Amino acid sequence: MNIGIYIYDEAEVLDFSGPFEVFSVASRFLNEKEKFNTYLISEKESIITARGGYRVNSHFTFENHPSLDVLIVVGGVHTNEMKKSKVINWIKEQGKSVKLLTSVCTGAFLLAKAEVITKHKVTTHWEDIEDLKNDFPTLTVVEDVRWVDEGNIVTSAGISAGIDMSLHLVSKIYNYELAQKTAKQMQFDWSEKN
Amino acid sequence: MNIGIYIYDEAEVLDFSGPFEVFSVASRFLNEKEKFNTYLISEKESIITARGGYRVNSHFTFENHPSLDVLIVVGGVHTNEMKKSKVINWIKEQGKSVKLLTSVCTGAFLLAKAEVITKHKVTTHWEDIEDLKNDFPTLTVVEDVRWVDEGNIVTSAGISAGIDMSLHLVSKIYNYELAQKTAKQMQFDWSEKN
Numbered sequence: 001m002n003i004g005i006y007i008y009d010e011a012e013v014l015d016f017s018g019p020f021e022v023f024s025v026a027s028r029f030l031n032e033k034e035k036f037n038t039y040l041i042s043e044k045e046s047i048i049t050a051r052g053g054y055r056v057n058s059h060f061t062f063e064n065h066p067s068l069d070v071l072i073v074v075g076g077v078h079t080n081e082m083k084k085s086k087v088i089n090w091i092k093e094q095g096k097s098v099k100l101l102t103s104v105c106t107g108a109f110l111l112a113k114a115e116v117i118t119k120h121k122v123t124t125h126w127e128d129i130e131d132l133k134n135d136f137p138t139l140t141v142v143e144d145v146r147w148v149d150e151g152n153i154v155t156s157a158g159i160s161a162g163i164d165m166s167l168h169l170v171s172k173i174y175n176y177e178l179a180q181k182t183a184k185q186m187q188f189d190w191s192e193k194n
Numbered sequence: 195m196n197i198g199i200y201i202y203d204e205a206e207v208l209d210f211s212g213p214f215e216v217f218s219v220a221s222r223f224l225n226e227k228e229k230f231n232t233y234l235i236s237e238k239e240s241i242i243t244a245r246g247g248y249r250v251n252s253h254f255t256f257e258n259h260p261s262l263d264v265l266i267v268v269g270g271v272h273t274n275e276m277k278k279s280k281v282i283n284w285i286k287e288q289g290k291s292v293k294l295l296t297s298v299c300t301g302a303f304l305l306a307k308a309e310v311i312t313k314h315k316v317t318t319h320w321e322d323i324e325d326l327k328n329d330f331p332t333l334t335v336v337e338d339v340r341w342v343d344e345g346n347i348v349t350s351a352g353i354s355a356g357i358d359m360s361l362h363l364v365s366k367i368y369n370y371e372l373a374q375k376t377a378k379q380m381q382f383d384w385s386e387k388n
Contacts, residue, residue: 013218014380017211017248021353024207024246038246047251052218052232054211057241057249126381158381159215163354186208187320187352189383 001173003038004068006091006107007058011050012076014159015104016040019072022166026174026182034174041065043087051076062090070169071098074162075105075125088114100169102154104162111155112136123148125158146191164191195367197232198262200285200301201252205244206270208353209298210234213266216360220368220376228368235259237281245270256284264363265292268356269299269319282308294363296348298356305349306330317342319352340385358385 003023005016020038027035042048042058049055060066071094081087088110095101095116103111108124109132111117121140124132133141142148147156147165149172156165167190171179183190197217199210217232224230236242236252243249254260265288275281282304289295289310297305302318303326305311315334318326327335336342341350341359343366350359361384365373377384 012215013211014215017207017215020246020248021206021208021211024248025353027246040248052214052221053253054214054218054234055251055253057251059247059249127379158379159219160357160380160382185321185352186354188354189385191383 001036001069002066003036003070003072004041004065004094005038005072005074007040007042007048007050007056007074008076008081008087009049010077010080011048011074012105012159013050013052013054015074015076015107015162016050016056016072018160018163019104019166021186022163022170022182025185026170026178028185029178029181037066039065043084043090062086068094068098070100070102070173072162072166073103073107073110075103075107075158078106078109081110082113092116100152100154100173102156102165102169104156104165105158108132108155109135111153112139117153117155120150120153121148122150122153122155123157124155127158163188195230195263196260197230197264197266198235198259198288199232199266199268201234201236201242201244201250201268202270202275202281203243204271204274205242205268206299206353207244207246207248209268209270209301209356210244210250210266212354212357213298213360215380216357216364216376219379220364220372222379223372223375231260233259237278237284256280262288262292264294264296264367266356266360267295267297267301267304269297269301269352272300272303275304276307286310294346294348294367296350296359296363298350298359299352302326302349303329305347306333311347311349314344314347315342316344316347316349317351318349321352357382
C-alpha cells in the first residue's frame with residue numbers, strides 16, 4: 001500500500017509530519033508485506049522549505065513516484081500551489097487512480113481547484129471555512145468536525161486534525177484495532193468520531 | 195529566544211516536528227523581535243534520516259549553532275545516542291547554559307545519561323517507564339502525565355505529548371494566552387494540566 005503525501009514550499013509542518021508519523025508507527029505493528037510505504041512527494045525540487053524554515057527532503061517528485069493508493073494533500077500557504085497548473089493537473093490525475101484522495105487543513109482548496117471535490121461534504125481549517133464556501137459554492141463545507149469521510153474522499157480540519165484523520169484512514173484501510181494501537185503508541189488522544 | 199531541538203538518525207518524527215510546529219505557530223502571533231528562533235540541531239551531518247525514512251535537514255550542527263535558551267532532546271531509537279560521548283557531553287554542556295532543558299519521549303534517557311537529571315521527578319513514553327526507573331534508580335519516574343515541570347527541567351511523555359509540553363513551554367516562557375492561541379491555531383486539544 002503506497003501512501004503519498006504532497007508537500008511544497010511553505011506547507012505546514014504538522015500537516016505532513018503528523019500523517020507520516022501515523023503511517024510510520026502503524027507499520028511497526030505490521031509485517032513486511034503489509035506495511036504502508038509512506039512517501040513525501042514534491043513537484044520537482046527534492047528539498048522543500050516548509051513553514052518556519054523547516055527543510056525536508058521528498059522521497060519522490062511528480063516525475064518518478066510509484067503509483068499511489070492514497071494521496072494526502074496538505075495545507076499551509078497553499079495559495080502559490082493554486083496557481084500551478086502542473087500541480088493542479090497532477091492532483092486531478094491522481095484522483096482518477098488512487099483509492100483514497102484526502103486533504104489536511106487548507107489542502108481542501110487544492111482538491112477543490114483540481115475539481116476532485118465538487119459537490120462533496122468537506123471540511124478545512126476553522127479559519128478558512130468561509131473562504132472555502134465562497135470560493136467553491138457547490139461544496140457543502142462543514143465545521144466543528146475533525147474530518148469528513150465521503151467514501152473515497154476524506155478531508156480534515158486544521159493542522160493537528162490531520163493526525164486524527166490519518167488514524168481514521170488506518171482504521172478504514174486496515175482495521176480499527178491497528179488505529180487504536182497506533183494512537184496509544186503515539187500517546188495521542190484520538191478523536192475517533194469525526 | 196533561541197530554541198534548539200536535538201535530532202539524530204532514527205529520531206521519532208513527531209517528537210521534533212511537533213515542538214517545531216508549536217514554536218513556529220506561536221511566532222506568527224509575535225513581532226520580529228519577540229519571535230522564537232527554532233532550530234533543528236544535529237551532531238555533524240546536516241541530513242538526518244528519522245524513523246520511517248523521513249529525511250530532514252538540520253539548521254546547525256554541534257560545531258556552529260548559536261547559543262541556546264531552550265534545548266529540547268527528542269526520543270525515538272535513542273540507544274545509539276546513549277553510546278556517543280560527544281552527544282552526551284554536548285547535552286551536559288548545554289545543561290550549564292540553557293534556561294530550560296527539556297526532553298520528549300525517550301529523550302529523557304539522554305538527559306539522565308548526561309547527568310542533567312539526577313534526582314528529578316521526570317517522565318517518558320509509557321512503554322519505557324520501567325526501563326528508566328531501572329537504569330537510573332535515583333530518578334523519580336512518574337506515569338500517566340503529559341509532562342513534568344521541575345523548574346529548569348521539563349520532561350514529557352511519549353511522542354504527541356511533546357506537543358502538550360511545548361505549549362506549556364510557550365506558556366512558561368511567554369504567556370498562557372499565547373499558548374492557548376497557538377493550540378487553537380493548530381486545532382490541537384491541549385492537555386493544559388500535566
